Amino acid sequence: MSSTDDRRLADLGYTSEFRRDMSLWANFSLGFTYLSPVVGIYTLFATSLAAGGPPMIWSLVLVGAGQFLVALVFGEIVSQYPLTGGIYPWARRLWGRRWAWMTGWVYLVALLVTIASVAYGAGPYLSAFLGIGVSTWNTILGAVVIIGVALAINLAGTRALAVAAIVGFAAELAGALAVGGWLLLTQRHHGLGVLFDTFGAGSGSGYFTAFLAAGLIGIFQYYGFEACGDVAEEVPDPTRRIPKAMRMTIYVGGAAATFVCLALLLAVPDFAAVIAGTSTDPVTGVLTAAFGEGGLRVVLGVVLLSFLSCALSLQAAAGRLLYSYARDDMIAGSRIFKRFSPARHIPPYALLVAAVVPALVVLGSVISADALVKIISFAVLGIYLGFQMVVLAALRARLRGWRPSGPFTLGAAGLAVNIAALVYGVLAILNMVWPRTPEAPWYDDYLVLLSGVAVVAAGLVYLVAARPYEHGAAPAGDAIPQKAGSP
Template identity: 65%
Template sequence: MMNNHVESASGDDAARLESLGYKSEFRRDMSLWANFALGFTYLSPVVGIYTVFGMALALGGPPMIWALLIAGAGQLLVALVFGEVVSQYPLAGGVYPWARRLYGRKWAWLTGWVYLMALFSTIAGVAYGAAPYIGSFLGFEPGVLSTVVCALGVLVLATMINFMGTKVLAQAAIIGFLAEIIGALVVGIYLIAFHKHQDLSVLFSTFGAEKDGSYLAAFCAASLIGVFQYYGFEACGDVAEEVPDPGRRIPKSMRRTIYIGGAAATFVCLALTLSVVDFAAVINGTHTDPVSSILTSAFGPVGAWAVIGVVLISFLSCVMSLQAAASRLVYAYARDRMIFCSSLLSKFSHEKFVPPYALLLSAVVPAAVVIGSMISTGALMKIIAFSSVGIYIAFQMVVFASVRARLKGWVPSGEYRLGKWGMLVNLGALAYGVVAILVIGWPRTPDVAWYDNWIVLLSAGLVIGAGLLYMVIAKPHLRSDAPYADAVNQVASQPCAARSIA
């Protein structure tokens, strides 16, 4: 009976995909649990917090933790918008096909382009951030060259896992999720129970992080920990063609990623903050790696080594999930002939049920970013900042397209709908995203050359400019006959009741 139900659902999903203009090629091997795990490991509480904690604490002191709550609330609104869109358009590639159906071909091209470049940068940033933990695990102090080598090693391993197919990806995502739980909750509980040096009052004390200026400026700089943490839920939709009953399951996975991932990230940040002995040393720059010190002090050399091993699994699973999302976007672009080398990048392996050349591109470009990071001071923070601003820009392009479609009469017809709250949620998500983009892009290092200080906004402008130039010259948006801008004119095809946004 169970097999008959699964086969029936698979047949319905294939028919629905065909009604949207595409033939089903992926295998729907990803369960609700695995889809949530993919989004969770992409969002990755351990990777997000362990990578940025030291920098955020140095910039804003303990109150930087409140940025996690602010960003979590804002990104939940975005996740609700995305859930409604993916429920109607459960297509591989996420933001690109959503923008295509809501707005049009040009808007979709630019949305996907910005998101793809930011994804490549995020993959590089996470791989780069793993290097210090690889050094601690193997017993060496990573320099610039060894950091690059370690990051490239992480990329190679993640790519090998992705090439094994959807089923292996789903299993690896669940293993990564379990590692995240151990790295976040178990370690956090132990730190609070046995290694707490501070009380909760420190969360309201800046410890001089504002120096001679306003604390608002310091908090905005430190808030990178929040904005970097809360994306990844969209990966649940990037693999929509690999999930049975995606219109119901993916919105649920997205919301769970925000709820559970955000709670875990805030908890591990709290545990680390309360375990810091000397905030002044971190803020004035004499103590640059508080996480490693906390773990070694709390667990001893052997225990810290084991914890770092678990943390490295989290880093690997995060890179793996990011690559999966990026490769599906590249494939979605290529099958619509919207990108260079489309005939190659749209090739699909019916043995492993993955797009192999799209996966390879999702390793090669991040590797180039990692190698290129050797020429910039403070490379990790800048990679992370650009990654975040690019992702947020792409997100807001989809949210804006959703607002525009609503104003033109779009009535969502998927299994998950926001009902009467739809426009309010959309506008709230748009307002939050615009503010977040300004916060992320604002220059933070006035003591360096102007181009290095403005590198985040310059990089974003360069990526958008390159995308526009390519669109004007190559006109990729005119190559495909795939459907576009049909949301407003599409008649609701399923008489399903509107669901709660909770």
């Protein structure tokens, strides 16, 4: 199969230095740990419950369905273009160099700040696990440790990454099922009817508005499946296995996240206190009541492993995206970032960037925790923007004659799925940028939108000034059939 994969890659204009050491299950595990049900739910559970009450759980179902459409579109693309870096090379083949450069830029910045946000989010859990007080410096130190451990595993090579992903997947899934099952058995204070009871949430602005705000837990949850495609040149038979791994990431990860959320919801003793803001950390309260101090430490260990696995997968994706840029000579420092370790078959300098930049972002909280919040505000928006730039490129290519030719295709349903995926993505982005704090200064109310505009503007300045799209000779825009006589 390797020779077939190599010939397919050569037909696309590349010779890979990666080793195909990642099985279907390892590829799926990489996507699962990136999506990370535990990280997503534990991070935003309190905020979403306070905003929308128990019905916020339905956002996990709605967003999961929308992102599944995106995963189907991505599956068609990676099945035809199984190239390292995912988002960037897909956009390059579907549209062209300029569009690909901007798509990759937005996604790369988003990945780097998401690594910082995940590592920073692990800090308080690490402090609790170690039994020390939560402080800014302890949180920073914990975040840097998470980033450093993830880098060490990534630098060990594809096989080490695959093993770590599988271990992380098994531990997180087992932990989610064990914790959720125990909560349902011992801490269930409500029946399923509460999933349809708002308990007064949104009484001021109307519940639809409150549900949209609470729905950010779903939007934050369902990305990570694209990481399966970021390592396409490290997977045997990627044209078939990666689309399947992407779909598995959505429905297995989504089911796990929904189960964890359900178990936590039914274990919260007082919804009114959370909605009123008097109970700000219901997750820790529920876990302490269920497991005691000793058991809580075991649960925290699983949570920390989930954060580490998530940071590991994000770092792997960011490093390979930067390498993909550099391989096409599309970014400053390409000569360094495309260098390969002959022993471990990974791009060490690209991976180093994926650790150093997030660590610097985390260290910024020493100066101002607000500054860190402002930087991280772009994280999820940037990933969704990158997704939809590819979905739009796919739709444009389809309308201009592209017909997916990989082993996985949607056939006649492809156009409808593509349109639906784009509509969903645009609505999700609007929900993210919508201002919700009119009492705050305008620049805070529009913080997410402003951060997106700033990143796109910086990318445009670089694009115009440095003209990186003029470098390299890799194919671009070739998904669209060329008319007879055209160059």
